[in-house]
Amino acid sequence: MSTSALTHRVRVLAAPGDRHEEILTPAALDFVGHLAAAFGERRLDVLRERRRQAIRLAAGSPLDFRLTTSALRADRSWRVAAPAPGLTDRRVEITGPPDRRMTVNALNSGAHVWMADFEDATSPTWEHVIGGQLNLLDAIERRIDFTTEAGKEYRLATVMVRPRGWHLDEEHLEFDGRPVPASLVDFGLYFFHCAQRQIDAGHGPYFYLPKLENRGEARLWNDVFVLAQELLGIPRGTVRATVLIETITAAVEMEEILYELREHSAGLNAGRWDYLFSLIKTFGHRTDFLLPDRAKVTMTAPFLRAYTELLVRTCHRRGAHAIGGMAAQVPGTDRAAHEAALATVRLDKEREAEDGFDGSWVAHPGLVPVCREVFDGVLGDRPHQIERTRDDVEVTAADLLSVRRISGPPTPEGLRTNIAVALRYFDAWLRGSGAVALYGLMEDAATAEIARAQIWQWLRHRVVDRETVLRMLDEESAALGAEYPWADVDAVRALFERTALARELPAFFTPDAYTRHLIRPAEAQS
Known part of the structure; x- marks a missing residue:
């Protein structure tokens, strides 16, 4: 060179x-x-x-x-x-x-x-x-x-x-x-x-x-x-x-x-x-x-x-x-x-x-x-x-922008699926897996981004209420912990709340999650 x-x-x-x-x-x-x-x-x-x-x-x-x-x-x-x-x-x-x-x-x-x-x-x-x-x-x-x-x-x-x-x-x-x-x-x-x-x-x-x-x-x-x-x-x-x-x-x-x-x-x-x-x-x-x-x-x-x-x-x-x-x-x-x-x-x-x-x-x-x-x-x-x-x-x-032609209210099943997918993907990502089979689909960061962004959008426009989201979040967090006893449910839930429930939608979930959880400098590992 x-x-x-x-x-x-x-x-x-x-x-x-x-x-x-x-x-x-x-x-x-x-x-x-x-x-x-x-x-x-x-x-x-x-x-x-x-x-x-x-x-x-x-x-x-x-x-x-x-x-x-x-x-x-x-x-x-x-x-x-x-x-x-x-x-x-x-x-x-x-x-x-x-x-x-x-x-x-x-x-x-x-x-x-x-x-x-x-x-x-x-x-x-x-x-x-x-x-x-x-x-x-x-x-x-x-x-x-x-x-x-x-x-x-x-x-x-x-x-x-x-x-x-x-x-x-x-x-x-x-x-x-x-x-x-x-x-x-x-x-x-x-x-x-x-x-x-x-x-x-x-x-x-x-x-x-x-x-x-x-x-x-x-x-x-x-x-x-x-x-x-x-x-x-x-x-x-x-x-x-x-x-x-x-x-x-x-x-x-x-x-x-x-x-x-x-x-x-x-x-x-x-x-x-x-x-x-x-x-x-x-x-x-x-x-x-x-x-x-x-x-x-x-x-x-x-x-x-x-x-x-x-x-x-x-x-x-x-x-x-x-x-x-x-x-x-x-x-x-x-x-x-x-x-x-x-x-x-x-x-x-x-x-x-x-x-x-x-x-x-x-x-x-x-x-x-x-x-x-x-x-x-x-x-x-x-x-x-x-x-x-x-x-x-x-x-x-x-x-390209004619989205309103397919608009419709979210269903309870759709809301729950988004919460379940986001939580399970976040858990896998924090533990080092970026491609995860969930409910018959190979999910990656892109699908997790859609899941949490849709929840944020539905909350912003009040087509779902916050109490319902929090109730489902409690239920799916408990299910995650029961399914994967080694999961850090508190960290996963906190990541979800920061990226899906905040007033403003973060551009990506990955920078925040990376900075908090995946960086391991040499002195931290010694």
């Missing part, structure tokens, strides 16, 4: 762990330090702009496609880079945390792509952050066994890494007296150790980018990619990144986001769960954005149809992949429930494939065959359907 010397060095504040020295090498830490020095202040600017935008929208400023970039959207000449090796056919993608078991299961699942998720599916304990990096390195170095007892060697999925979002810090690493942005830690350590190894294996360093809210945030990531490639002598344009469109403000800047990342773009993904959370968070103060029970907000709702069809049209007119949303069902042992789950997934994937998506997500290896079968039926031998430009689609900002 040829670069100027750092004025400050990255300090590791956590106690050493098993094999951590393989990841936290002086050179790797210096690489992360160069990224922090170059982009730390711009990242803070991003967070300040998010707050300003939230204030403007809460004050009544309209959300619409930008007039200042209308010429860019009208210009049909520009396209993103051609698909990189291993990313041409993405008909089935599986997601999950980069722990040892998921690494083996995902890479052997038969999916074309595995998204190793340091964000919503990972509880970011220091052991998980560094352990995940070790698992990815071991997988690339073939230090994990991918051969069955019968001697069959599986076709391994292409790896894409989702770093944590711009809003999160990594408190166990310090640069210039401040925590290093978690996104730069996850990206930087993986890129330093695995980028060239992935290139040598015939693929490349590929990423998913979460929680982006506008084109400026995409430009920041693009600049990170440019510098990272320059520092390690990797040709510019080798990196590829798919952006999750999971905020309402990003939905009106899809083309601009593709444009900013065009030399590094691998398309867009319909991050449906966080998208619903974003709608509540952005417009929760308005009665016309009240949502009914989460289970009743399906992808056939008009505002969600507008969102997904706009995403396909935007991607395909620019030569980019459009990847569908998560199938979160967990196949069970009960035959009837198992068949019902597969039927639900099949219908969802049929809609996506027929709408023009080039692939889709599943959360469980057992869902890979049905997703692949559906997309095989539409794609055949073609690797994608980017040629379907969907010029028939016309979507306005009003279409």
Whole structure:
């Protein structure tokens, strides 16, 4: 790595762990330090702009496609880079945390792509952050066994890494007296150790980018990619990144986001769960954005149809992949429930494939065959359907915001489910599990965010009363303690009250929970 010397060095504040020295090498830490020095202040600017935008929208400023970039959207000449090796056919993608078991299961699942998720599916304990990096390195170095007892060697999925979002810090690493942005830690350590190894294996360093809210945030990531490639002598344009469109403000800047990342773009993904959370968070103060029970907000709702069809049209007119949303069902042992789950997934994937998506997500290896079968039926031998430009689609900002057409009062069952899911997920997250099977679904941070945000919104607009919520909270807290005697029910309940029952809705539950419960500096462990 040829670069100027750092004025400050990255300090590791956590106690050493098993094999951590393989990841936290002086050179790797210096690489992360160069990224922090170059982009730390711009990242803070991003967070300040998010707050300003939230204030403007809460004050009544309209959300619409930008007039200042209308010429860019009208210009049909520009396209993103051609698909990189291993990313041409993405008909089935599986997601999950980069722990040892998921690494083996995902890479052997038969999916074309595995998204190793340091964000919503990972509880970011220091052991998980560094352990995940070790698992990815071991997988690339073939230090994990991918051969069955019968001697069959599986076709391994292409790896894409989702770093944590711009809003999160990594408190166990310090640069210039401040925590290093978690996104730069996850990206930087993986890129330093695995980028060239992935290139040598015939693929490349590929990423998913979460929680982006506008084109400026995409430009920041693009600049990170440019510098990272320059520092390690990797040709510019080798990196590829798919952006999750999971905020309402990003939905009106899809083309601009593709444009900013065009030399590094691998398309867009319909991050449906966080998208619903974003709608509540952005417009929760308005009665016309009240949502009914989460289970009743399906992808056939008009505002969600507008969102997904706009995403396909935007991607395909620019030569980019459009990847569908998560199938979160967990196949069970009960035959009837198992068949019902597969039927639900099949219908969802049929809609996506027929709408023009080039692939889709599943959360469980057992869902890979049905997703692949559906997309095989539409794609055949073609690797994608980017040629379907969907010029028939016309979507306005009003279409994206037409939530009131599905509004309805929450049911007692919906309220209780949200409380139960939030409490059980918070408990699992605080104990180190970021992806949890609950009531037949694989829940992650995004679904927990929806659950607590809906409760906050219903309380704000008095469609449920506080006494009912507190009564159910008492009952579900007691049930949690009985079901999991080791659970810290007081901590879980306090987290729920701070993030769901407060006067103002916290932007995310994760920063508060991380700061209070997951940070363990070396002196605290000695």
